[in-house]
Amino acid sequence: MYITTNKALIAAALALACSGAAAQTASSSPSTPAAEAHPKYGFGTNITDDDLKQFVSPLPDGRGLPSGSGTVMQGQKVYTQQCLACHGVNLEGGIGDRLVGGRGSLAKSSQGGAPVKTVESYWPYATTLFDYIKRAMPFTTPNSMSNDDVYAVTAYILSKANIIPDDATLNRESLPKVVMPNHDGFKPANR
Numbered sequence: 001m002y003i004t005t006n007k008a009l010i011a012a013a014l015a016l017a018c019s020g021a022a023a024q025t026a027s028s029s030p031s032t033p034a035a036e037a038h039p040k041y042g043f044g045t046n047i048t049d050d051d052l053k054q055f056v057s058p059l060p061d062g063r064g065l066p067s068g069s070g071t072v073m074q075g076q077k078v079y080t081q082q083c084l085a086c087h088g089v090n091l092e093g094g095i096g097d098r099l100v101g102g103r104g105s106l107a108k109s110s111q112g113g114a115p116v117k118t119v120e121s122y123w124p125y126a127t128t129l130f131d132y133i134k135r136a137m138p139f140t141t142p143n144s145m146s147n148d149d150v151y152a153v154t155a156y157i158l159s160k161a162n163i164i165p166d167d168a169t170l171n172r173e174s175l176p177k178v179v180m181p182n183h184d185g186f187k188p189a190n191r
């Protein structure tokens, strides 16, 4: 008896939720022709070219990187304004992760040393850094930075990690050429 009542309640709630969503989409679709509800299900919208422009998904060889560029110096400004509060003056971490240092500590950890996992010690590809910052940082306002600012702050972090010189400029050509210290630290799992 108890179970039946519960099931009925859930079914009623679902029906309400679905009809609400359908009504909402139906009323908004005439004004936005590019974002019509899926005819079969009556909800959801088609992705537009503008939506896709926001989406960056670079591969390690640089395919998919957007245009734009940034220097280490510009990146220092971006870092100070938008990252320092969480990642620390020396990128040593705080609320956010430590970003530099620990190089070689992962391999040594099998001999009892403490592993320090950072962008410098762990990440195999520099393009991932651009991708991650663009889509996930700053933590409270992800995807809010221009591509120039993301290139710049990526350059700043990589220079603080002694991976690129402090007069470097990063863009879609130079970023994929950066060789990360742990690039060869990954082995394919032979399963």
Ligand code: HEC
Binding pocket: 078, 079, 082, 083, 084, 085, 086, 087, 095, 096, 097, 098, 099, 117, 118, 119, 129, 132, 133, 137, 138, 139, 140, 153
């Ligand atoms: C409000 C605090 C906050 C701010 C501001 C912030 N971060 Fe973060 N960041 C975090 C937290 C928390 C994590 C860990 C997120 C997780 O593991 O899901 C993180 C993770 C990262 C990582 C991944 C580190 C790793 O080894 O996994 C990078 C890189 C990074 N942040 C860069 C930046 C940059 C660049 C900025 C400025 C543009 C920034 N963050 C601003 C809180 C912040």
